[in-house]
Amino acid sequence: MNVTCLTFNPFQENTYLLHDDTRECVVIDPGCYEKAEHEQLKQYIAENSLKVVRLLNTHCHIDHVLGNKFVADTYSVGLEIHPQDEQTLRAVPTYAPAYGFPLYAEVLPTSFLEEGDRVKFGNTELQVFFTPGHAPGHIVFYNGPEKICIGGDVLFQGSIGRTDLPGGDFDTLITSIREKMFALPDDVTVYPGHGPETTIGYEKRHNPFLR
Template identity: 70%
Template sequence: MENTYILHDDTKEAVIIDPGCYERYEQEELKEFIASNDLKVVKLLNTHCHIDHVFGNQFVKDHYKVELYIHQEDEATLRAVKAYAPAYGFTNYHEAYPDQFLNEGDEVRFGSSSIEVLFVPGHAPGHIAFYSKEDKFCIGGDVLFQGSIGRTDLPGGDFETLINSIHKKIFPLGDDVTVYSGHGPATNIGYEKKSNPFCAVA
């Protein structure tokens, strides 16, 4: 269970974030949503490059003729997927290569909208999040979950780094900002600051 996000505005331009669609029916569901809403996909973004977030990268690149944007520190994470995917039973994984690299402070534009890139390592070495100041939301990947945080026992993970990312980059966005996570339901920064057992602050 992984959350794929499609951001779009009234111009109908859209970006796809973390396409976890491995099975054909998942790809068809993604295509159907985009077609039924008459959207034009203009970019493909990864918050990070663990296997469950990149299954559909090549499908999206092929079908919508768009470029893949990641943080350069996660390129090795992306390239490792091909080697270990078969061990998890994913023998039909199609490797995708990044076309552009994103850095802290960059703005990703589509239609009349823009989202800011935040560098938030800890779960993965090149993990980024996408923040909309105007609409008060953050696409956070596997950094902060409702009542939990991303795991740090995978290669490139580090608990202290992750907590620092949350405290220094995510929490300052504001208590009223909604965080859309890579797994599970959305949450609210104010709620997590008070109640999250891993990273709450007094």
């Protein structure tokens, strides 16, 4: 499985494209807002002859959903989120202009993902883990054979997701990390929603929020 990170919007949000040798591709948390960002995403997909088959959100804060409609419309795919984050998604239009995104266009989910579900594309399968705390319906996607986790805003290199937004809770987030993320092997690479990738083992040893 190939993991490609494209960083978009003023929040420097990491958008991920996953594909295998079948060229089927999933787009996770498209943060592309400006036309140039749309073109960058579209160009990468075209140049690599990818077929977008699924659109996933780890959670629905504004910086992770700005490109949902573009991807959904361009590639005729439905949006998949955890049901407990639908309220988070529906709130985005109410504050998007104040955050500097007056052209935000909403797309609502066509299906939902729950703990234990499997996301399949090509010859690849991702496990869904429910990891609330940063957002009420936050999920992460894990591929065991290749030891890769697309982690959204749960765990960062040397840090954790903020918990002061609506639906956030510090104790819940710490529990999600300890019970879900830290249950993974130490050599699993975590690709977060912002900043560089890290590993489970590194965060167990060095993350100041989790010692």
